[in-house]
Amino acid sequence: MYGDVKAKLRGLRHVYVQYLGTPSKPLELYTFYNNRECLHCHLGGRSFEENENHTKEAQMLQQIKNNQMSCATTDCHNIVHRVDQLKEQKFWQGWTLNTTLTRLERCLRLAGYLLIVGWLVELVTLHWAHPTAFLFFALLGGSLMGLGILSYLLALVTDTEPSREG
């Protein structure tokens, strides 16, 4: 019985019907069914967006998304998920996790490593009170950072591969 006062009253009615009354046949919803509940999972899915029944008429898909045409109207989905047939359901399995990096990603990662090591060198040599510390600070740390920045910029300007997103 979560919800507002209306929900509480309905809850009471359910208790009454459960013990003293008789349920209406067929069971009916109090309000119209909001397509949002289905779209929450199915929006963007191929089986929804490209289904020929959803695209029979030009405006249909838009009307479903706008809640103008109900998913649950008779002859559409009066039975929604056939849980008894769950085992036979086909699930989308076409994907494999793509872990290979593009050239750009590899270059950016290298630049990142160079900068991190450069920063670490600077950090350590700053706290190291010895004349050679400055040499390390300026030459080693400086060139690592310089290389990091250079490889970052080079990676960006020489990137020719189309990005994965499109």
Ligand code: HEC
């Ligand atoms: C909690 C997530 C979720 C919600 C909410 C949901 N579905 Fe589904 N539905 C799924 C999944 C997962 C599948 C199985 C995978 C598939 O076929 O895309 C599925 C499958 C289906 C199928 C079979 C699709 C096919 O290609 O065989 C239909 C029809 C369907 N849902 C309709 C609905 C309707 C109508 C609603 C709203 C009343 C709804 N679903 C709400 C997750 C959901």
